[in-house]
Amino acid sequence: MTQHQLDARRMLCPLPVIRTQQKVEALTTGDTLAVVCTDPGALHDIPAWCRVNGHEVLGIQEQDDEIIISIRVGEE
């Protein structure tokens, strides 16, 4: 189980989701990933993508204009 980070700042939805998906494909069940983004659309889209694909949102932090969404990779 490892922790990873993804910089998706300045990307507009659905790019943060696409980059998250690509990153998650290379990870294994139980790994965690913190996605840093700036498009508020990601607040909705990344959790929706997680629900649809069986991953868990561990938490969402908002600092200034940055949003950090932490997720745990689910089973294949």
Next chain:
Amino acid sequence: MQQPRKAAALISGGLDSLLAARVIQQQGIHVEGINFYTGFCVEGHTHAIRKKDKARPKRNNALWVAEQLGIKLHIIDIIEEYKDIVANPKHGYGANLNPCLDCKVFMVRKAREWVERKGFDFIITGEVIGQRPMSQRKATMPVIAEESGADELLLRPLCAKNLPPTLPEREGWVDRERLYGFEGRSRKPQMALAAELGFEDYAQPAGGCCFLTDAQYSHKLADLWRARGDRRYELDDIMLLKVGRHLRPRPHFKLIVGREDGENKFLQGYRKQYTNLVTISHNGPLVLVDGDVNDDDLLLAARLTARFSQGRDSDRVDVQVNMRKGDSKTLQVAPMAGDAIPKDWYL
């Protein structure tokens, strides 16, 4: 027990692909969704940029559809490969710069490659014969199936009864009798089926699924190509076409003027890549310069920047010019009068 057959559904986020997927799910088929991102999709972007759009729900329709269906959704980035489709569509454009038929062929071909890789059995789309003038006609249905190489693996559940049986039907994986024969431009059959299946709050895109069906957007893209002398674009270019007011005062440069806070903030992300102007004596927009400019051009750009600032009625406005190369200077200019700006500068 036998594994269920598996289908990949092209999910645009609209009602038709939602219905097509549900109809096939109801026949005991395992369905997963594929959604393509071309860079032109109406999804997401602009509502995150402009304040006035903030109140609108910020949902991604394809994800929402997948959630309604309870299926996985794979979003596929086709930004790079799509550039050639937009620049050189074999079947030409629709009313604007939308290469719908080539686009459909390409997406179905990508889906075919995907199902082969993932061991799925067939592909479904929400296409309806006669629904769209360019890409969804009786004559184009076989073109899409053939040119994509999907052939008999491509099933359109909403109009299957008006088309020859495909492999999934002939093999009995799906029951053709429980598919539909929708045809024509009317949306009524889809709405009735949606009600029957219990879907209420679905998206109804008017023109199509992307910005290329938008006349003003296409006009700006055509202008970009003309100015560059070739049908090329980068992702940043087409993102910026969605933001701000665009003016081309000279053939070799254009200005992108933020219209409000949200846009200015978005444009700020491009400050290092573009020469930019901002008023310092008054509140005003951030303005990006696309193209190589000389001192006269900058003066003109500064006067236009002043025009769109709160100093528009003042005699003098201080405008800071930040060059792409890093140096900056301040120009004191008289704002350009509104009626002195030729209408055809606005893109």
